[in-house]
Amino acid sequence: MNPLGADIALKLSALLAALTAITVEDLAAIKSAGVLGPDVTTNIENLQTLTTNIDEDTISQLNAARTAAGLPTL
């Protein structure tokens, strides 16, 4: 394998590890969110907070990556 091919393989391995971690983390988040306690009001509050926090995190991550790529934040 030439040096460029080795570099690609290394990046591929790192990316696969990152993607696996994302899948595992989010699978756990869905499972956890779907387990409800006895208090309906508390459950709805918790789901609302979870959703709001995740949306904020999503925009933050996308904008950080856009900035790093030289793109304007949105």
Add this chain to the structure above:
Amino acid sequence: MKNWTRPIMMVLLAISMGGTGAMLQVGCAAHRTPNANGSPTAQVTTTEQVNFDNAQIAIHNRAIAQGIVATQQAGFLETEYFDKLSAAQIKITRIHEQLTPLLKNPVAANSAQINDLLSQMKTIAAQMVTDGTAGIKNDQSKQSMLTEVNAISSLANSIISTLTTAGILK
């Protein structure tokens, strides 16, 4: 970009999308923890179910975002396509932020607004497929992308269906 790197990029995109696809299939109806005394648990309410579906949209949307970011940062997604995909995802997320408080206590008075926001999300999701897959020549990658973006639409439809059955949406 060298010609031979494009197929690798497409495979990686397919993997990233496929991974979140596996995650989505696990997403299902919410359930209540068993009572300590063994008595029957109360049914999950309509509002709990739509809020769980809504949370799944957020989780799924973030997973797709993380997959796209990871793929782009590893150098396997061209900036042109990353720009379009990330912009569309931010739009969906901003709309989703408007939808979430309306689902805290969904009422018929908000029916038109809820329908409109869900419809906007589905429209942008469809646009992501057009924009994001425009440069993808590999059919498998294109199909994976399609499946993942459609997942957001499916969850939006699930919310509409649940609220319609409950008589909240007309």
